[in-house]
Amino acid sequence: MGHIKGLKCRECSREYPIEPIYVCEFCFGPLEVAYDYQSIAKSLSRKTIEKREKNLWRYRELLPIDGEPQVGLNSGYTPLLKADNLAKVLGVDTLFIKDDTVVHPTLSFKDRVVAITLTKAREFGFDTVACASTGNLAHSVSAHGASAGFKRFIFIPASLEASKIIASLVYEPNLVAVDGNYDDVNRLCSEIANKYRWAFVNINIRPFYAEGSKTIGFEILEQLGWKAPDNVVVPCASGSLLTKVWKSFKEFRDIGIVRELDTKVFAAQAKGCSPISTAVKSGTDVIRPVKPNTIAKSLAIGNPADGFYATQVVKETGGYAEDVTDQEIIDAIKLLARTEGIFAETAGGVTLASAMKLIETGKIRRDEVTVICITGNGLKTQEALQGHTISPHHIRPSLASFEEVLKKIQKGSD
Numbered sequence: 001m002g003h004i005k006g007l008k009c010r011e012c013s014r015e016y017p018i019e020p021i022y023v024c025e026f027c028f029g030p031l032e033v034a035y036d037y038q039s040i041a042k043s044l045s046r047k048t049i050e051k052r053e054k055n056l057w058r059y060r061e062l063l064p065i066d067g068e069p070q071v072g073l074n075s076g077y078t079p080l081l082k083a084d085n086l087a088k089v090l091g092v093d094t095l096f097i098k099d100d101t102v103v104h105p106t107l108s109f110k111d112r113v114v115a116i117t118l119t120k121a122r123e124f125g126f127d128t129v130a131c132a133s134t135g136n137l138a139h140s141v142s143a144h145g146a147s148a149g150f151k152r153f154i155f156i157p158a159s160l161e162a163s164k165i166i167a168s169l170v171y172e173p174n175l176v177a178v179d180g181n182y183d184d185v186n187r188l189c190s191e192i193a194n195k196y197r198w199a200f201v202n203i204n205i206r207p208f209y210a211e212g213s214k215t216i217g218f219e220i221l222e223q224l225g226w227k228a229p230d231n232v233v234v235p236c237a238s239g240s241l242l243t244k245v246w247k248s249f250k251e252f253r254d255i256g257i258v259r260e261l262d263t264k265v266f267a268a269q270a271k272g273c274s275p276i277s278t279a280v281k282s283g284t285d286v287i288r289p290v291k292p293n294t295i296a297k298s299l300a301i302g303n304p305a306d307g308f309y310a311t312q313v314v315k316e317t318g319g320y321a322e323d324v325t326d327q328e329i330i331d332a333i334k335l336l337a338r339t340e341g342i343f344a345e346t347a348g349g350v351t352l353a354s355a356m357k358l359i360e361t362g363k364i365r366r367d368e369v370t371v372i373c374i375t376g377n378g379l380k381t382q383e384a385l386q387g388h389t390i391s392p393h394h395i396r397p398s399l400a401s402f403e404e405v406l407k408k409i410q411k412g413s414d
C-alpha cells in the first residue's frame with residue numbers, strides 16, 4: 001500500500017526504508033514511521049471509518065502494515081464512558097473514561113501495540129518474537145504469539161506480580177525472569193537483540209510497536225463525535241503511549257477528520273518512579289533516571305526511552321504532569337470501582353489519582369471536557385489491594401447467622 005513513506009529519524013529527519021531498525025545510523029536518534037498524509041486524506045474519511053468493523057484495524061491506513069491484519073483481529077474499540085458519578089465526586093462537569101480494562105484479550109492496552117507489531121513481525125519474516133516487559137507486554141506477547149505460532153522469548157524483572165507471571169506462563173512461552181529491574185532487563189534485551197535475529201517488539205521493531213498506541217487516540221476522537229477533548233490524562237512508563245496519543249490527534253487534524261485541535265496532554269506517574277513528571281514539574285526536558293519503587297509495576301521504567309519526547313508533548317500542548325503515592329493509587333482504584341464499577345490495575349490508579357491532583361491544583365479546569373486513559377484491568381494486579389479492601393461478612397450456613405449480620409449491616413447504613 002502506498003500510504004507509508006518509510007522510517008524517519010525524529011532528530012535529523014533522515015529517511016530510511018521500512019525495515020526492522022530503530023535508530024538513526026547518523027545521529028542515533030529514534031526512528032519513527034512516516035506516512036503520506038496527502039494520499040491518506042484522499043482515501044480515509046469519517047464515513048469510510050464508520051462503515052468498518054469496530055476494532056482497531058478501522059484506522060489501518062494510519063498503521064504501518066502492508067498487507068492484511070494477522071494478529072489481534074478483534075482488539076480495540078474499547079468503551080469511552082461518560083463517568084458522571086466520578087465527575088460529581090471530582091467536582092468537574094464532563095469526564096470520560098477511555099476504558100482499556102475490557103475488550104482486549106489480555107485486558108490491557110498492550111494488545112493494541114502487539115496486534116500491530118506481530119503482524120509486522122510476520123511481514124518481516126521473523127519466526128521468533130521477544131520483549132522486555134513490565135508485565136502487560138509479557139502477557140500480551142505470550143498470548144498473541146501463541147495463537148500466531150511464533151517462538152517466544154519473554155524477559156521480565158523477577159519481582160513482577162505473581163498474577164502477571166502466571167498469566168504469561170499459561171501460554172507456555174520461554175519466560176526469562178531477570179534478577180534486576182526493568183531497566184536492567186531492557187539493557188540485556190538490547191544486547192540480545194543485536195546478536196539474535198528475533199523481533200523484540202519494543203526494541204528493534206519499536207517504531208512499529210509504538211504506532212499501535214495511536215489507536216487509543218483515534219478511538220477517543222471518534223467516540224467523542226469526531227471532536228478532540230480539552231484535556232487528556234495519560235499514564236507514562238516509557239512515555240511512548242503519551243507521545244502517540246498526541247500523534248494520533250494531530251494526524252486526524254492534519255487529514256481533516258477532526259476540525260479543531262486544542263487539547264492539553266497530561267502525564268501521570270507514580271511518585272516511586274516519576275522521571276517524566278519530575279522533569280515536567282522542574283521545567284526541564286532532561287530526564288534523570290531513577291530506581292523504581294512503586295506498586296505500579298507496569299509503569300516502573302526508571303529510564304524512559306520516550307521520556308524526552310513526552311515532556312515535549314506536555315510542553316507543546318500546555319499540559320502538565322503529576323505523580324502520586326502508593327496509597328493514593330490504592331484509594332483511586334477503589335474510588336473508580338465504587339463510582340463507575342470499573343476495576344483498574346495500579347496504572348489506572350495512577351492516572352485517576354494524578355487527574356484528581358491536576359483538577360485540585362487548577363491545571364485541569366472543572367468546566368472543560370477531560371478524558372482519562374485507564375489502561376489495564378485490576379484482576380491483573382490484585383496483590384496491590386491485599387489488606388486494603390473491606391472484609392467479607394463471615395457466617396455459619398444458617399438463616400439465623402445471616403440475619404444477625406444483616407441486622408448489623410442495616411444498623412450501619414442508617
Ligand SMILES: *Cc1c(COP(=O)(O)O)cnc(C)c1O
Pocket residue numbers: 108109110136137213235236237238239240241242298299345347348375376
Ligand atoms: C505499558 C503500559 C502503559 C504505558 O506505557 P508506555 O511505555 O508509556 O507506552 C500504561 N499503562 C499500562 C497498564 C501499561 O501496561
